[in-house]
Amino acid sequence: MNHLINQIDIYQSPIKLKEPFVISLGAMYHAQNVIVIIHTNQGITGFGExxxxMTINGESMETCFIVGQYLAQVLKGKNPENIEECTHAMDKTIYGNSSIKSAFDMALYDISAQKAGVPLYQFLGGQNNKEMQIDYTVSLSNPEKMAADAKRIVDNGFEIVxxxxxxxxxxDVESIKKIREAIGPKIPIRLDANQGWKTEEALDILKALTPYKIQHCEEPIPRWDYMALPEIRRFSPIPIMAxxxxxxxxxxxxxxxxxxxDLINIKLSKSGxxxxxxxxxxxxxxxKMHIQVGGFLETRLGFTAAAHFALSSKNIVYFDFDTPLMMEEDPVEGGILYGEKGKITITDTPGLGASINEDFLLGLKKISV
Incomplete structure (x- = not known):
């Protein structure tokens, strides 16, 4: 029997955060996610999220819900194991919209790995043999609050901020100075400016932050001015992560x-x-460039996929999987587990090894194709 997609369910999934998540592009109070569940005629169900x-990939929960219906119509009746064909079909249907496409992609990989009878990381050619230790993020605020938040994070057992x-x-320099004083000299600090610095001032800021033992800095200047990055990278004492x-x-x-x-940050919702x-x-x-795998405000479902993916290559050495810990509820069954010191573990269940609680799904806006 040919393996075919016979139904796709799409859900809007807003989840309140414990406190606002603030970056230079704005504040978030809820995760505004979309869940995609793909069913096949062989009784296999794949989950994606x-x-x-909006300010990074130009999509919202509402646009993803609508575009997802077009993608579902195109994929219905296709072989879920032919991920390349399904990807091309989605790209031919609509340009961009990498976020919602990534949810379908995730569900397709879940199905394919389940069919193969192996955990997703193994399906991707990886091994579950490296330690994945995550950082925990300090939101943008005044220096005093940021220092207090950083100390609380370290007091809670996290070893990377x-x-x-x-x-x-x-x-910004005052914030990092106070954070370093609060957490001591040994805890690694990673920075993310989210395009917040003016191009002409970024290098001065990076140099001013050098005494505080910074591991790397993400996206220091506006994305459209990327032609200025080579000079910043050349003279920056702090490694630059795109x-x-x-x-x-x-x-x-x-x-x-x-x-x-110097480094690249991969997010599945950015790549598609x-x-x-x-x-x-x-x-x-x-x-010979190292990689970080991160995300936006996914639940443990999305970050379970990210963790499987992170095990697929030795070049992936940084892991930014903290946002599920910021949510008021956890609707995920199975999936990655957060342990002491920010270390995560993943099961050997075939596929993603993660799904969404049925009772949680019942309360969400849904459409089936």
């Missing part, structure tokens, strides 16, 4: 060819899913 971010920046030079400027493998090649970054993210990995691997 995306977390659209990520800090959102994007204010003025004076305030995030918003690197959505897909084409972006990755351009940035690497320009010597515009695992299929295209694997292409970024190959390009970074050829350049």
């Amino acid at each position: 995306c977390s659209p971010f 990520k800090v959102k920046l994007g204010h003025s030079k004076e305030q 995030d918003e400027t690197c959505c897909d493998h084409i972006d990755a090649k351009r940035l690497i060819d320009l010597y515009a970054c 899913g695992i299929f295209k993210a694997l292409k970024i990995v190959e390009i970074a691997k050829a350049a």
